[in-house]
Amino acid sequence: MHLSDKPSSGTLDREQIRQAPKVLLHDHLDGGLRPATIVELARDAGYQGLPTSDPARLGAWFRDAADSGSLERYLETFAHTCAVMQTREALHRVAAEAAEDLAADGVVYAEIRYAPEQHLEGGLGLEQVIEAVNDGFREGERRAAAAGRTIRVGTLLTAMRHADRSREIAELAVAYRDSGVVGFDIAGAEAGNPPGRHADAFDHLRAAGSHVTIHAGEAVGLPSIQEAVQRCGAHRLGHGVRITEDITVAADGSVTLGRLASYIRDQRIALEVCPTSNLQTGAAASYAEHPIDLLRRLKFRVCVNTDNRLVSGTTMTQEFGHLADTFGYGLDDMEWFTVNAMKSAFLPFDERLALIHQVIRPGYAQLRTQGLSRLPAAWAATGTAATAAVPA
Numbered sequence: 001m002h003l004s005d006k007p008s009s010g011t012l013d014r015e016q017i018r019q020a021p022k023v024l025l026h027d028h029l030d031g032g033l034r035p036a037t038i039v040e041l042a043r044d045a046g047y048q049g050l051p052t053s054d055p056a057r058l059g060a061w062f063r064d065a066a067d068s069g070s071l072e073r074y075l076e077t078f079a080h081t082c083a084v085m086q087t088r089e090a091l092h093r094v095a096a097e098a099a100e101d102l103a104a105d106g107v108v109y110a111e112i113r114y115a116p117e118q119h120l121e122g123g124l125g126l127e128q129v130i131e132a133v134n135d136g137f138r139e140g141e142r143r144a145a146a147a148g149r150t151i152r153v154g155t156l157l158t159a160m161r162h163a164d165r166s167r168e169i170a171e172l173a174v175a176y177r178d179s180g181v182v183g184f185d186i187a188g189a190e191a192g193n194p195p196g197r198h199a200d201a202f203d204h205l206r207a208a209g210s211h212v213t214i215h216a217g218e219a220v221g222l223p224s225i226q227e228a229v230q231r232c233g234a235h236r237l238g239h240g241v242r243i244t245e246d247i248t249v250a251a252d253g254s255v256t257l258g259r260l261a262s263y264i265r266d267q268r269i270a271l272e273v274c275p276t277s278n279l280q281t282g283a284a285a286s287y288a289e290h291p292i293d294l295l296r297r298l299k300f301r302v303c304v305n306t307d308n309r310l311v312s313g314t315t316m317t318q319e320f321g322h323l324a325d326t327f328g329y330g331l332d333d334m335e336w337f338t339v340n341a342m343k344s345a346f347l348p349f350d351e352r353l354a355l356i357h358q359v360i361r362p363g364y365a366q367l368r369t370q371g372l373s374r375l376p377a378a379w380a381a382t383g384t385a386a387t388a389a390v391p392a
């Protein structure tokens with residue numbers, strides 16, 4: 001097998017990227033708060049632990065503190081966001097704002113995850129947490145619609161991999177599957193907490209026919225991915241980028257996939273790639289060396305995600321912007337990643353198709369037409385040369 005020579009499809013400016021319909025499958029509710037909201041919620045809750053109460057500095061603090069090269073250190077920053085998400089009102093507000101912010105960034109469908117077990121300190125029960133978040137998303141969808149933007153949001157219930165509530169959370173993911181919850185995830189420190197520890201939860205989900213994604217292949221390589229897919233039944237992988245350890249590219253461009261990499265590609269298991277987060281945790285060294293382009297050229301079911309908009313200081317527009325700057329991606333590439341994401345969304349098949357054919361494809365087609373009227377001057381001159389040659 002050889003790497004495809006298909007060149008990337010061109011250049012993109014940030015406004016085009018923002019306008020293009022985008023699909024987000026991997027975004028943590030507690031990693032994406034507005035800094036100003038954290039400051040206000042901390043004041044209301046009497047939480048004294050924030051490093052600063054200046055929103056701009058707080059945003060920068062998260063990004064810097066998470067830029068450590070270690071997943072464990074990256075995760076320490078969530079103590080501050082979780083501390084202010086302990087009441088129904090706070091959860092509702094954070095969810096509503098997340099939907100508004102994503103819609104403003106051009107996201108048309110999002111699956112947002114969070115761990116209900118991390119929001120019980122104010123006395124809420126797990127169900128109350130789930131309902132507050134779901135209500136918040138419905139409110140955010142309404143506000144986005146009022147602002148002229150359509151977004152649909154589903155939630156993924158995360159269980160923390162070092163803890164022991166995964167079976168309970170899995171049961172809730174099944175119980176709420178017709179009420180706003182679209183699937184289940186495990187997150188937290190990957191090293192030392194293999195997914196197989198939660199076999200009981202995954203058995204329940206499998207028996208119920210529920211959707212599963214697992215953070216794997218971020219801080220640990222192939223054994224974690226193998227266990228997530230083969231033993232725990234993951235339909236998608238959070239990150240999954242270390243699957244490249246099972247891919248060999250020779251100097252002449254010939255490529256060999258190991259058995260696990262082949263399985264993941266053959267089964268169309270989605271890799272929810274989060275480039276900036278990967279740079280912060282050390283899962284990739286730079287945008288240029290990020291494996292997403294290799295995975296794209298090998299036609300893995302790969303998609304682009306934010307992971308944590310606050311902690312990674314990013315948005316979907318910025319993630320695509322970095323990739324466009326680095327790999328020369330154009331609208332065709334963006335559309336390909338977006339359709340990939342939508343194909344692997346945890347929605348019924350007919351609803352995925354409807355979003356692809358009624359929202360995503362027409363959105364890109366429209367941007368292409370607009371692009372024609374915004375050709376650089378040199379192109380426009382060539383384009384009119386034939387007409388200009390005809391004597392007036």
Ligand SMILES: O=c1[nH]cnc2c1ncn2[C@@H]1O[C@H](CO)[C@@H](O)[C@H]1O
Pocket residue numbers: 028029030031071075078113114115118158187188189215218277307308
């Ligand atoms: O990239 C990641 N890898 C592993 N765990 C993560 C990542 N981002 C966030 N969380 C963890 O997921 C919890 C629930 O949303 C967060 O509190 C954080 O601890």
Ligand SMILES: [Zn+2]
Pocket residue numbers: 026028187215238307
């Ligand atoms: Zn994540």
